[in-house]
Amino acid sequence: MTSTYDTLLARLQLAFDVLESGADPVLRTSERSDYQANGVMSLAKRLGRPPREVAEEIMGHADLDGVATVEVAGPGFLNLTLIPAFLERQLAALLGDARLGIATAPEPKTVVIDYSAPNVAKEMHVGNLRSTVIGDALARSYRFAGHHVVARNHVGDWGTPFAMLIEHLLDLGDDDVSLSIGDLDAFYKEARVKFDSDDTFKERSRGRVVALQSGDAETLRLWRIIVDQSISYLDQVYQDLGVSLEIADVVGESYYNDMLENVVADLDAAGLLVESGGALCVFPPGFTNRDGEALPLIVQKSDEGFGYAASDLAAVRDRVDNLHADELLYVVGVPQAQHFEMVFAVARLAGWLPDRVRCEHVTFGNVLGTDRKMFKSRSGETVKLASLLGEAIERADEALKERNTDLDEPARMDLAVQIARAAIKYADLSTDRQHDYVFDLERMIAFEGDTGPYLQYAHARLRSIFRRLGETWAPSSLTFALEVDQERHLALGLLAFPEAFEAALAHLQPHRLCVYLFDLAQRLTAFYDACPVLSSEGALREQRLALCDLAARTLSVGLSVLGIDAPEKM
RNA sequence: GCGGCUGUAGCUCAGCGGAUUAGAGCAUCGGUCUACGGAACCGAGGGUCGGGGGUUCGAAUCCCUCCAGCCGCACCA
Secondary structure, three states: OOOHHHHHHHHHHHHHHHHOOOOOOOEEEOOOOOEEEOHHHHHHHHHOOOHHHHHHHHHHHOOOOOOEEEEEEOOOEEEEEEOHHHHHHHHHHHHOOOOOOOOOOOOOOEEEEEOOOOEOOOOOEHHHHHHHHHHHHHHHHHHHOOOEEEEEEOOEOOOHHHHHHHHHHHHHOOOOHHHHOOOHHHHHHHHHHHHHHOHHHHHHHHHHHHHHHOOOHHHHHHHHHHHHHHHHHHHHHHHHHOOOOOHHHEOOHHHHHHHHHHHHHHHHHOOOEEEEOOEEEEOOOOOEOOOOOEOOEEEEOOOOOEOHHHHHHHHHHHHHHHOOOOEEEEEOOHHHHHHHHHHHHHHHHOOOOOOOOEEEEEOOOOEEOOOOOEOOOOOOOOOEHHHHHHHHHHHHHHHHHHOOOOOOHHHHHHHHHHHHHHHHHHHHHOOOOOOOEEOOHHHHOOOOOOOHHHHHHHHHHHHHHHHHHOOOOOOOOOOOOOOOHHHHHHHHHHHOHHHHHHHHHHOOOHHHHHHHHHHHHHHHHHHHHHOOOOOOOHHHHHHHHHHHHHHHHHHHHHHHHHOOOOOOOO
């Protein structure tokens, strides 16, 4: 089906084109009417004509028969009101559409999304939360839109830290490995302490780096042990969190080791490589350091080791050449902005990143505590993801107990997990990802307000209607006749799902979808209050059931695209 | 110093390709229904959109400047 928005846009576009080809109608949903087109204002300015006059003229050209009525409002807005028959027809089409009006991409793209990327040797902590949650929401959204998503979990699994860990493992003995690195964090910290305080240990580690990078068999065997252990731990965390990343998506720094020499050689052959202070660098134009001098991207360090710039460049090549990416997305914190700008610039210079490939650093802000400082535990340590989720589950479970639900223990625990994940993910996704946000478990897990659990509850309420219905209800071709304001208001909300979804995707801003879903939930509860469903009769009852069905499906799909569960009961 | 980001109701946030009375949630106060669905709904108060200047018929939104805070600026990723 063609979405309501697209239908209106197409017709307005024809009218705008008459005055200026390609002029954007700037069509938006409106509080004053159903939709409004603001594009007249800027068009009038370009044309040097009075806006109202331009608006009148466009109105004359616009063929909106049977779709909407238009009036010029204020200085020159076009306020559009859908004609009931059209609205009702769109609704009926929506009812029969499993995708709720969202089109499948006509030209599916291969989108490589780099996200999560924890350090393999450490336990996952809040610092990994946003990349993981946002990246997963984007991955799911792209998949739903019909694109081919390749998730890349670019874990830190190489270099000096690993040499250090290997030496530590040797000290402990590797016969009972699961025991010795059972607690990853402790293991890492022990190694770190030795590295910092023990010069012989440090020396051994240095030597071990060389052995690692040159592919020494025994070293690699030990490395494997640590990495495998860590990855299975990571996999558990992703499962607990309900994140779609799989073990196969883990393609860490180590993967690119064999490609690094070619990166250097090819940059050199392209005449881009410059030696500076013993390091091999590329100086992309436009980057300077604090003294105003050209800033290098260091590809190979003076000790001949490779920095992360080298592996990032190798990854670009691999993703473009071997994965045939049309889009590269890097969901990584904003502190790395300059690094990525430089990597992308160098990749473009080297011809590894053709113009046709969209390449974007998807940044995000920090997670803050309620004191507005970086989120830390009471004792000042970084908070582990597992304990964060654990606390959220506990709170959710307590809340469920209070509600005195008839759930048995395992079912209640299962539900608590779904609620906890929703609370944490929604809080992260519902504000503009570029801003910092305050992590306040109490607020985010509340069942009232703009929270994940509230949306889940809105969905569950709808599902309970169908449960109480007793019989199976299937959407059939209905004729709608929306007479109550709240019905119409809800219907308009349902019709607006495609543009909300597409805006979130186009701007890589999941919060736009969150804002939409919360608004829909509010329309829904207002409808609930005003319109009895089960106690109404005949065609009215069918119509209201259909609205409930659509709302439930919209919430369910919307949440699932964000990576949030929509339980049937709460 | 250079570059980037942030500053909107008591609190947490939307809105920022300029435009019709600046929105929401929480909190506060006041209501609603014989609550099949109620963890609901309705309403009210509360904002010189950090300050100042500019562009414009019109600025929270664009430009400049100042203030406050955060981040990055060559061999750790």
